[in-house]
Amino acid sequence: MNDLAQKSGAQSGAGAGLPAHQLIYTELRELILFGEIAPGEAVTIQGLCTRLGAGMTPVREAIRRLISEGALEFQGNRRVCVPLLTPAKVAEIIFARQWLESHLALRAAERATPDDLRALAQIDSALDRAIDRGELHAYLQQNYLFHGKIYQIADAPILAEMAERLWLRFGPSLRVMIGRVGTQNQPDKHRALMDCIRTGDAEGAARAMREDMLQGMEHVRAMLERGAEP
Amino acid sequence: MNDLAQKSGAQSGAGAGLPAHQLIYTELRELILFGEIAPGEAVTIQGLCTRLGAGMTPVREAIRRLISEGALEFQGNRRVCVPLLTPAKVAEIIFARQWLESHLALRAAERATPDDLRALAQIDSALDRAIDRGELHAYLQQNYLFHGKIYQIADAPILAEMAERLWLRFGPSLRVMIGRVGTQNQPDKHRALMDCIRTGDAEGAARAMREDMLQGMEHVRAMLERGAEP
DNA sequence: CAGTCGGGGATTTGATCATATTCTGAGGCC
DNA sequence: GGCCTCAGAATATGATCAAATCCCCGACTG
Structure with a gap:
């Protein structure tokens, strides 16, 4: 006390x-x-x-x-x-993230240092470990950290804040979705993203990030439209 | 209840x-x-x-x-x-608003009812009165209301909230800018925007909104890069 | 001798808590 | 079934404690 x-x-x-x-x-x-x-x-x-x-x-x-x-x-x-997501809200979030995440990834690809890449790789391997072990919480955490690191590299605080705020909206439902689908079924686009950043392919990084994001979010959308009780 | x-x-x-x-x-x-x-x-x-x-x-x-x-x-x-804007922050805000505002205007054009158009016209005429009289506060207020009404018509609460949040960031500096430049020098794109909404020209509405926004924000950017103390 | 730098106390300001007050919702009584 | 009462939770106040700033004074230096 x-x-x-x-x-x-x-x-x-x-x-x-x-x-x-x-x-x-x-x-x-x-x-x-x-x-x-x-x-x-x-x-x-x-x-x-x-x-x-x-x-x-x-x-x-x-x-x-x-x-x-x-x-x-x-x-x-x-x-x-904690708010319940509706399909309309998820559509908005997907729309916003398509633009935000890909732009942030593009900027990150233009600015990343070798140190940044090492940090990303480290987070990604922790993420892989979490997937292998099926650790839900660690998976969500490392995934969040990975994106957060991208935002940090992108060096655009206002846009990053907008992106972080969206995480708070879909985070709870993401947890429910992963809890049902499992951590295994998420083909990892992070490797492709890091390759693009390494080679300075900014457009490719943006595309990879967009696909990574869409993969997860479409699952959430599907779950909401089907199950209706998240 | x-x-x-x-x-x-x-x-x-x-x-x-x-x-x-x-x-x-x-x-x-x-x-x-x-x-x-x-x-x-x-x-x-x-x-x-x-x-x-x-x-x-x-x-x-x-x-x-x-x-x-x-x-x-x-x-x-x-x-x-109250934070001081830096040129880098303004660049981020302009970038975000280009996307947000034009998309919201597009959605608004697809959804606006005659009542909505009347409300917009009413705000716009109040805005004109404020310009004629050189009333700074009323100008800012009506301008904000005009955009807010667009957001409301667009029916996208999450995106609208993102846009509103940006207003809080550049609002104080906008006031300083208008205070220096005056209310007269702002050629009004609102009329063109409303015409596009009336005729259902969503793309045109998006373009008009984007130009309206850029006009104001570029002034803010120029002021910051020149004066350095807003 | 004057100007400046540094220290120490007074004051302002922020953070937290305990408590009083008000409102909501529910259940019992008429 | 409707009204009233009661319990619980949220809101709002003021007091209290800690910290940071400010200001003044004295000493040191040029």
């Missing part, structure tokens, strides 16, 4: 020292992004206060922030929940 | 009914959007508490939300200010 010790001792490695609402935000964001909270599931302030062991003010701020990012939804009366 | 008092809080005195943080958010958002708070200007919680006559919690939440929307910036140590 004595969490007040975090201010006096500024040690204990990373994470210590920054404000609680930031930590709560990051934590809650990952819970949503990787589907720990299912689409449609309700979120209460006091529930999170006990779940994350935090005060009420930081939790409130984190929730507000995630609402404004589309990761949570304000249900008219004072209820908050 | 049916709270129609969504946002038009002009009735019943103090606009009671919806939560305070929502009111504060809307108010602060407009202050930023129309440049009442200049780019680079610092924003303090307690300053806003007195300025808007509100408690500290709602103000905090509004600020957090606007930070996450890019309308405010977190300056390392706990300072918050």
Whole structure:
């Protein structure tokens, strides 16, 4: 219960020292992004206060922030929940990502350094390991990291933020989709993408990224149009 | 149950009914959007508490939300200010808006009803009046409303939100730019846009919207590259 | 001797919490 | 079946604590 010790001792490695609402935000964001909270599931302030062991003010701020990012939804009366995707929303997301992701990949191909390529390769091999072992959470995480690294290389913070925000919208449903389809059935376009980046083929990188994205998103779309309960 | 008092809080005195943080958010958002708070200007919680006559919690939440929307910036140590645009950021915004706005205009042209056209014409004439009178604030406001109405007609909430978010980024600098250039020098592409929508020329609407947007944004870009202090 | 740099306290500001108040939803009673 | 009451949750306030900035003063240097 004595969490007040975090201010006096500024040690204990990373994470210590920054404000609680930031930590709560990051934590809650990952819970949503990787589907720990299912689409449609309700979120209460006091529930999170006990779940994350935090005060009420930081939790409130984190929730507000995630609402404004589309990761949570304000249900008219004072209820908050993880939004359910509709086919229309998925169509919008696919449309936006076609443009965003391919452009970011194109920029990344123009700018990537050998170090960047090494980092990408490292993430991709971790991703492969997760696929082999069927580790759902690690798969989602590494996949997200891979795209995030592309965004970082692309050096376009505003566009990257737009792309990251879309992840928050389809992340929960992606988890459900992968959970049903399995991690095996995802032919990996990342290798082709990295090859294009390595050879400086920007157009090819854009195309590979677009295909990688479409592959996953069309599965989500199909699941929503069929199952109707994500 | 049916709270129609969504946002038009002009009735019943103090606009009671919806939560305070929502009111504060809307108010602060407009202050930023129309440049009442200049780019680079610092924003303090307690300053806003007195300025808007509100408690500290709602103000905090509004600020957090606007930070996450890019309308405010977190300056390392706990300072918050309206961000200064850089040429690189403007280039990103122009790039994104080229795609977003033209696509939204295209969708709007495919969906607009006669009622929608009437509403657009009404906003546009208010905009013309503001230009004639040289009313800066009204000009910015009606211009924003015009685009917002297009977004609404387009019926693509996620894309519209992305576009609205960009307004928060360039709004303050737009105000500075118009303040220098004047409202007169903006040849109005809105008429052409509405004509295209009326005749169902979706491609033409997209083109007109793109040109309208470019006109304004290139002025902003030029101002930033020249003046360096917006 | 004057100007500047650095230190230390006062003040402002942000972060968090505990608590009071209000609103929503549900279940019981008439 | 409708109204009323009650419990639980969210909103909002103010107080409190910590930290960063600011300002003033003194010492050192040119």
